Amino acid sequence: MGLVTISDIRAAADRIQGAAVRTPLLRFDDRLWLKPESLQPVGAFKIRGAYNAMARLTEDVRARGVVAYSSGNHAQAVAYAAKLFGVPAVIVVPDTTPRVKVEATLSHGAEVVQVPMAQREARAAELVAERGATLIPPFDHPDVIAGQGTIGLEVLADLPDVAAVLVPVSGGGLISGVAAAVKALSPGTRVIGVEPELAGDAAESLRAGSLVRWPAADRARTIADGLRAEPSELTFEHMRAHVDDIVTVSEEQIGEAVGVLARRARLVVEPSGAVTVAAHLARPAERTVAVLSGGNLDPEVFARHL
Amino acid sequence: MGLVTISDIRAAADRIQGAAVRTPLLRFDDRLWLKPESLQPVGAFKIRGAYNAMARLTEDVRARGVVAYSSGNHAQAVAYAAKLFGVPAVIVVPDTTPRVKVEATLSHGAEVVQVPMAQREARAAELVAERGATLIPPFDHPDVIAGQGTIGLEVLADLPDVAAVLVPVSGGGLISGVAAAVKALSPGTRVIGVEPELAGDAAESLRAGSLVRWPAADRARTIADGLRAEPSELTFEHMRAHVDDIVTVSEEQIGEAVGVLARRARLVVEPSGAVTVAAHLARPAERTVAVLSGGNLDPEVFARHL
Known part of the structure; x- marks a missing residue:
């Protein structure tokens, strides 16, 4: 590796x-x-990694948008970085996410999809497939x-x-x-x-x-x-x-x-x-x-x- | 002017x-x-002005120490800057100053002189005269x-x-x-x-x-x-x-x-x-x-x- x-x-x-x-x-x-x-x-710190990962995409790929599943700092970072690049972002969050966190993500112009906790990963994968968007993982x-x-x-x-x-x-x-x-x-x-x-x-x-x-x-x-x-x-x-x-x-x-x-x-x-x-x-x-x-x-x- | x-x-x-x-x-x-x-x-921000004023003194003058009368951020800044220069600092504070503020000043290695509020300026002037120290004013x-x-x-x-x-x-x-x-x-x-x-x-x-x-x-x-x-x-x-x-x-x-x-x-x-x-x-x-x-x-x- x-x-x-x-x-x-x-x-x-x-x-x-x-x-x-x-x-x-x-x-x-x-x-x-x-x-x-x-x-x-x-x-x-999450903005550093999220922004770098998005900067590494080709312009065509990036224009189709990015997806993240997270209710925490990584989600905010992806939403914020997408705004800086002017591309769409979809954040998949558990339906138990506090309203204040959902609103913070919305405030960066991202789309928020709320699903049961166990379906987060699967729903993110669907969004990637449907839209040709790129998944930005939190660390891996x-x-x-x-x-x-x-x-x-x-x-x-x-x-x-x-x-x-x-x-x-x-x-x-x-x-x-x-x-x-x-x-x-x-x-x-x-x-x-x-x-x-x-x-x-x-x-x-x-x-x-x-x-x-x-x-x-x-x-x-x-x-x-x-x-x-x-x-x-x-x-x-x-x-x-x-x-x-x-x-x-x-x-x-x-x-x-x-x-x-x-x-x-x-x-x-x-x-x-x-x-x-x-x-x-x-x-x-x-x-x-x-x-x-x-x-x-x-x-x-x-x-x-x- | x-x-x-x-x-x-x-x-x-x-x-x-x-x-x-x-x-x-x-x-x-x-x-x-x-x-x-x-x-x-x-x-x-007070460290900027206090440090610059002390840096402008000749080494001989600075070595005789500095004096400030203040119980607030300027006192801390003068004490801290004096420590960086390795010169003595005396801070004159009102005898009503909270213990926590006195201790913060002492923690920078400054000497603290507590006097009735009305005597602060006079006591600072005395210290300047007695020790050949330099008064570092808070803004003037x-x-x-x-x-x-x-x-x-x-x-x-x-x-x-x-x-x-x-x-x-x-x-x-x-x-x-x-x-x-x-x-x-x-x-x-x-x-x-x-x-x-x-x-x-x-x-x-x-x-x-x-x-x-x-x-x-x-x-x-x-x-x-x-x-x-x-x-x-x-x-x-x-x-x-x-x-x-x-x-x-x-x-x-x-x-x-x-x-x-x-x-x-x-x-x-x-x-x-x-x-x-x-x-x-x-x-x-x-x-x-x-x-x-x-x-x-x-x-x-x-x-x-x-």
Whole structure:
């Protein structure tokens, strides 16, 4: 299986310029720097991968539109990127999706199709067949991984002697790209994944050396709703090649990190994005960068952690 | 009275590189972009002016230390900049200053002197005389104004055809610098100040063509505690020369803007920093940039506006 290379990631960086924010690296204290991807247009890093994948399509193919199935940050990113390209997007969401998320997607001009949870994938495949549209997967695609990897390029440009980069792990697209970039440019920098204890399947898999599957119901227990997916073969191969370790944090540590980031870094970060800071606070180390993957959370949940 | 020039501001930009964050311009919607100075190390733009003023001192003078009297963002900025330069800082604060603010200042390694409110200025002058230290004023100084003006350079670099820049107005150092930069590089761009209605002295002054003084007790009524100061002759001259208009917003509009910024831009912005967005929401216009001046507020106040 071919891994994403540093030249794939450099090419992605050229493509996404102007579409994704070149986020700053923010100094938090003497040891920690923050990479606030919560400041992206859709509130999450997902725009990098989604936009890169769409930029790689030929104009003809792209004009027939794109499809995604997701109720989370990836759906928003695909809808937003499609708007930038001026092409149609259809987002397939479970019929249990909160109205506010549906409206956010509609606000980017996307069409939203609501189906029972179990039919999401099948309905998306139908739409692809019917319309000749292209499916943009949330993580299991080299172009998506290369787009997320641009974060690694930016971290090294801003802090060349970074000792460790902490990255949230769910499906693994983010850490695959970041690790590919970091290890190509600075092999001595450690790349460490972070998962909730309650969805620690990737940590277990990396230790076992092969993919260990957890039941979806188990992974759904964590408050970090963006970290409930599981790695694919492609992302797991990237992790095996490039990731030094994956650590886990408790639900309490995650909630505490959300509050610390609001009070001390003036950032609204969702639980999934705050796991990296939770890991750092539990075991601080020198010259560490924490990737804050996103900032979309219920205001009431947020207020509870202030 | 000599006004700050574009070359003063360009020189300041070179000096503050590495000390202040080069904040991104964040697209909020089709009309509005945000300049989030809340992401600076001390949570406010003040680091730009304080650092520039200290960089302008000779090494000998700087080594004797700096003094500031303020309990707000400027005090934090002077303490932080002094730490970067490795020189002593004394911050004179009223003895009514909340413990949390005193501790934040101490955490930057500054010495804190608590005196009755009315003695702040006199005590600061004594410290300057006793130690040969230099007073770093919060706004009434060309080097401080030039430092704040670097925000204007960055806005124009990121959005060259910006139609209007909205800037909070208190003592006027921020808008003086930003307006000097913007009008030098893009005379057709409107620079508009924003004040709380309850502290609308600068708006009244600009309309009258001369400084109108409001009682401090009146200015203290607004929730925007960073906007309770009044312009100096120096900053008022800059406003008369470069500022197109100053508008005011209600307390309710300010609170609403704090909530909108948290929910839709994932930023923790203090009421003083959110007045610009409040003004835009009341009367949206094309290609507008809102400067968000800072993000330091009581978590309980913040939670109320989510």
